Amino acid sequence: MQLQTHFALFDEGSKKEIRRAILKGVAIPGYQVPFASREMPIARGWGTGGLQITLSIIGKQDVLKVIDQGSDESVNAVNIKKLVNKTTGVKTTIETSEATIIQSRHRIPEVPLTEEQIMVLQVPIPEPLRWVEPSEFKTKKLHAENDYSGAWLMLFEQIMKYGKTATDADHPVLVHDRYVMAPSPIPRFDNSKIHQSEALILFGAGREKKIYAIPPYTNVVSLAFEDYPFEVETFDGKQCRLCSATNVFLDELVNQETGSTEYQCNDTSYCLSMLNEDGITAEVEVAHAR
Amino acid sequence: MHDKPILQVRNLKKQYGPGCADCADPANRIIEKNHCPKCQTVYACRNISFDLHEGEILGIVGESGSGKSTLMKCLYFDEAVTDGKAFIRSYQGGQTNIFEESSQQHRFIRNYILGMVYQNPILGLKMDFSSVGNIAEKLIAAGDRRVKRMEERSKELLEHVHIPIARMKDEPKKFSGGMQQRVQIAKALSNNPPILFLDEVTTGLDLSVQASVLDLIKRIQRELGISMLVVSHDLAVIRMLANRTIVMLNGEIIEQGLTDQILEDPQHAYTQQLVYSLI
């Protein structure tokens, strides 16, 4: 009985299969490539799509960073990092600029990514038209026929009802003027980071068995009507209570003692490096969940 | 008026089923009405050819099973034809057989050149979306990306079909059958299509509502000069609307001509029966 696991868990045949799907995704930006998603040692819905991509592209020289909701120390991020490290032995980091592969759930780091890096995003629902059309057979056809009136109509209806669009995270984008794509539930604030990104961005949906990609320097436009421009989350007049950053995505926290609302960088490693730059002395709790 | 027809249909065939030795050959076909008793293949449309001219209303009358609705569905690409050709004057100079185009091109033709009003509003409308949204859907499909402009256009169209603006944000499911039909017409007209298909649009409506919908269609035709293909089992509807009429039976055209002519001097026994029942 074989008791030792293979480098990066998968047998090489499986990795090749997944890499073929990734290459197809890179060749057709924004198109969802079906792949034979494997069951993983972590649960479906907990990042198995991202994990399969990471495991199939990782090499011994890579440096891995894993974040969940902006935090390197969130339990799920730690868990994924632990699994990859256990089966590959690669170095892990919390420093964004040090990493060659960054796997993330629901955030793109504040530090701009480079050509040397690959961003891997975990995706729960890869189909941007799923809320308009439940059938996979039909949505596939809509993509093929370039028919996105359903996605636009959804936005139009929101404007009719609420006077503005009401999307939250996962606001759909148009990729390379062809495919409408779900950017995964990143906040609207992060959508602009995908546009003309220097880094390759890969999206993995394990349960839904799809992989898609944004190659470097690809045009990515958030869907919006001409007279109702796309709006991101705003934190006007707010700043991080620790590092005083203002142009970043902030978490809203309640001060247990005073009861007042305070704000803190959602990207914890960014916050940490900002503080280190300023030479301030303190201890930062970078984990949300304990 | 242009002398070239706006829509030409040639030898359109639509069958359901594979056909067998008894029925496959059109020349020596042994079938009952429109279907083969042996292999159950249905010949819904057999060799249909006609022209639709600019600004005219062409009526197609026939009983259920005559193939008239199937014909309409084929022309709107809801169903794939078995064989045949059709040319639209404003699409690639009328040189391309539209049935052979890709589904992406079919969508383009539907979004930019054709309008369709179904007998059942469920097929033409999203019942859970606002009426203004329903109209905007067609405009969005045709490339419009300005909310205010689409809203204005929708208002204008809803007024045109006598839906109170106060109810423009209501969903069609809250409307009566006649109102739903009028929203559907507004939607079909939204991007000024040169060709409009109307499939049994008054069937199932109360008589008084029927009359108002028919009035609306006539008025639109007069004001906008759209070419229309009107399908109905009811000769009275055809008499009111159509300049020219085609009579279909068991998947074939049995008679065609000016509507007045057909009403006054029907040739085919079936047409005679239809006309007499009208009087």
Next chain:
Amino acid sequence: MAYVAVKGGAEAIEESIKRLTYERIHANELLELETITATMRGMVDQVMSESSLYSEFLAAIAIKQSEGNVEEAVFLLRAHRSTLPRTYYTRVVETNTMAVERRISASFKDIPGGQILGASYDYTHRLMDFDLIGESKAGMKEWVSQFLSEEIETTTNPDLTTLPKVVEYLRGEKLFSQIEDDNTEPIDVTKQSLQFPTTRSERLQVLTRGQTGAVTSLGYAAIRGFGQVHPTVGELRVGKLPLWISHPTEQSDDEENDYYIGEIKVTEVESFVPVSVQNENNTEEMEFEIGYGICYGQNETKAIAISILDHSLEVGKKEYPTQDEEFVLLHIDSVESSGFISHLKLPHYVTFQSKLDSMRKIKKESEK
């Protein structure tokens, strides 16, 4: 001094995992794997079936590791399955070669070869057996030797590997259409993701891997009112099937060179479903169609439910959710459904913050 990250998350996880181990072993009671394979037959069968990996030994480890939590045990085996290279496919298995242990038909009293009840809960009274509190090894031994001596006296020794299928009898009467063998290579759903519309081979695979409870519930819905299947169990068999693989390098397809790699226990069901068909004279006739179900181990409810859903999806009119392949096939997998439900426990701060932002802005808009 520079800033250091407080590694709260990593520590918390370590402690949580330790606590889990503590829960499993603190009572100091050792559970032998043999005990599981010898006494937890139903559970082992269910875990093997839902994880689509036939190994009683591995299933026993998974059950032990997961403290008897079936969902978790299936998860462990599936994840393990992903790491195994798949080198061979077996030869096609003809189920009429099954070494039958149990075989019943609800459609005929006397079926060729006879009804064989075998081991089943069907005929027991579901009364708690409090004698089990004091069950002893000596008592067990005595009971078994008594039973074995009885069986030798009564067995008439029919050949249990060549029993004819009930369906053949009806086919002889032309109550079933003669259908030609379809030898299209099946699509392996674990190597290629489902594309709709699916083939029957894909549907049957997804159904047999399905969560027992989910498959049973949807099968029940299909016969209770949200479907259109009114089946009779034509034949239900439980027994063992031999598996062979062809010689990996030998070019000739000679079955003489095949390797026997073992046997698996399965439950197989052929349900007869009456349908109305038009005959050549254009009149309606009744005919039977088959709904087919097969799964690892003895799990009769699941196999019957699979046969119902197989037929329901074969009809595929989508008048009912149980006829809609996307509805049925995409929601019955244990690992997928439990995974996505449980992911709701993950933090959603960012998405929630984004939603808050959107709602606050809408509120402002409406107050204008």
